[in-house]
Amino acid sequence: MRSAAALYVGGLLGPFGAGVVASMLPELGTTFGISQSTAATSLTAYLVPFALFMLVSGTLGERWGPMRTLRAAYAGYAVVAVLAVIAPWFWLFQASRGLQGVANAFTTPLLLTKLASVTPNERLGRTLGLYGAVQSIGQTSAPLIGGLAAEGSWRWAFAGLAAVATALTASPLPPDEHVPDRPPRLRDAWRPVVMWSGFVMFLAWACLAGLPFLVAFRVDDAFSLGPGERGLVLTAFGIAGFVAARLAGTVSDRYGPRLAITLGLLLGAVAVGAIGVVGTLPLVVVAWAAGGVCGQLILVGINALVLGNGGGGGAISVVTALRFLGMSVSPAAFTALYHHSAALGFLVPGALLAVTTSLLAHRIFRSGTGPRARLRHSRG
Template sequence: MLPELGSSYGVAPGTASLSVTAYFLPFAAVMLFSGALGERWGRRRTVVLGYAGYVLASVACILATTFPLFLVARALQGAANAFTTPLLLSALGAAAAPGRLGRALGWFGSLQAAGQTSAPLIGGLAAEADWRFAFAGVAVVAAVLGVIGIPADEVDGREHQPLGRALRAAMRPAVLRIGLAAALGWGCLTGLSFMVALRLEEVFGIGAGPRGLVLTGAGIAGLLTARLVGGGVDRIGRRRSVLTGAGFGVLVVLAVGTLPAVWAVVAAWAVSGVATQLMLVGVNAIVLGSELSSGGAVSVVQSLRFGGGALSPVAFTPLYHADPLAGFVVPAALLAVGLPALLPRTRGG
């Protein structure tokens, strides 16, 4: 909907794309400490307040009369959502039965993939009439989710823990290493979708619509396989699942960067959805199924993951323009070497 959004405010589509950055920067930054704050305030209460804040910010997006005000409202949306994602994962980890954490996270991943896959289509359809309808829709959904809420917190003493101690616990070296591994995995695989689109255009002459369909293939594959991946994580182990996903990711990145047939690139990129789910479910299971488990730790890992995706275009676009092959070989090498070196061994992981 960026062209329609830009037209509404009298700015170019490139300028309108700042609305994406305005959302994700506070989303990732606030998530560094939102989990620790949420456990101190109570998960259920914080998630409900997060949804309420998201509703108000969405309404502000609809009512914004200038583009700068719209950017402020988008930043508020991102900050509000930072108080839902990690705490939902933390609540899921607390509710999952022993030995079935991977399956529960697989369900979570499949629903996330469904949202990520359908959002561009629904947003585009809304923009055909008025882009504001998309924000009205997410406001209604957030309001309904806020009413539904999540299960009540189990009292475990964390609400009485000093905030400084909770933040220090969330920033432990093992947590940071897991977060950096997640950032590397996300940035060097899912974050390369922009380069896949560039190659489809420059090498194969594929238009914008078909390129969008190709990129959607990864989300569809992730949606269809997330539950199976979750069960596989329970069977083969969390760390091994992440490394398996990274191995598939290496092959995918090399394939989409070198294969000479467009159908082969399409098939390879679809496999990236499965590789991403293996890494994502495995990383979340490592945190939630070990002694590191806490809302604060989940929050830090998720923040670094999204940060890795945000940095991917900045890191790899100049490399791709200098040498298209190197643009894919370097992230593949980082997945192959960097991720196993970063990922720590944790008890229960």
């Protein structure tokens, strides 16, 4: 039980470490003598190496031994978090952020595959839902705790991250069950079903979870909200995702990942499109919160499909990498469109979510995945 709890805590570390800088950008600028826009690149410095290394980290971690890799990644995370604490120059701070992203790339896919290996197949969705809820806590609480730390010194936030990573390095973890007959190969993960699943995740995160910046533009332009009020509106996505995580897992277990993904994409299309056309702030908040629920349905459903169909660390690693790459392209894809027309800025990504359902989802489900295929795999 304690070892399983350590897996969930490890899942919180990644999104927390990524988002902790969001509320301390002015303080980073003051410390290093840089503009806030330059300070904001500390988020990109984390996410880009994280997503790129994720393409191969799951396979490499399985080759080296999942638990050995997890402990090494936690230890490395602790060291580079300390580097952020003591960094006297911004370039060194940025280097530490990039290395934090690399370390996290070697934890996320292995945590998911380890949870899948210790969970009965009929409860996989609920387990992944709980994991998603923990990640939502990390994503939602990071700006708050980072901001509170920055009231004294932003460096305290990274000292706390180093302490948590050190504790995880020494925590009990489930042992590796067996040694594979042959070392996993990178190309083993690049199967058609994995690539189609990753493509769906890429588009879903580009058009849904990657839109907080666009929602901030919308509530500022339409309702003249200040930064604190905008931040409060944005938390609706993460809070709703946390509350709905268990429901998403239950839908996936009871009715199949296919239904969970389809509901997430279609309802997400409605929610995203509504943000651009409704005229009252409460409706915008409700629509954005509904997007958080849809994000959990998509995330749990895709992960359950890949892991339940025998996909290991390499497969889930590729899907997760495409998820965050989709999130990273969202500003470039939709900012200019929004400035041309606020309504189109949200209606276009909403339409893409709907089109994704009809054009891509059937390819995944015809590829031998889903509950029946999963049952065949478990019997085989």
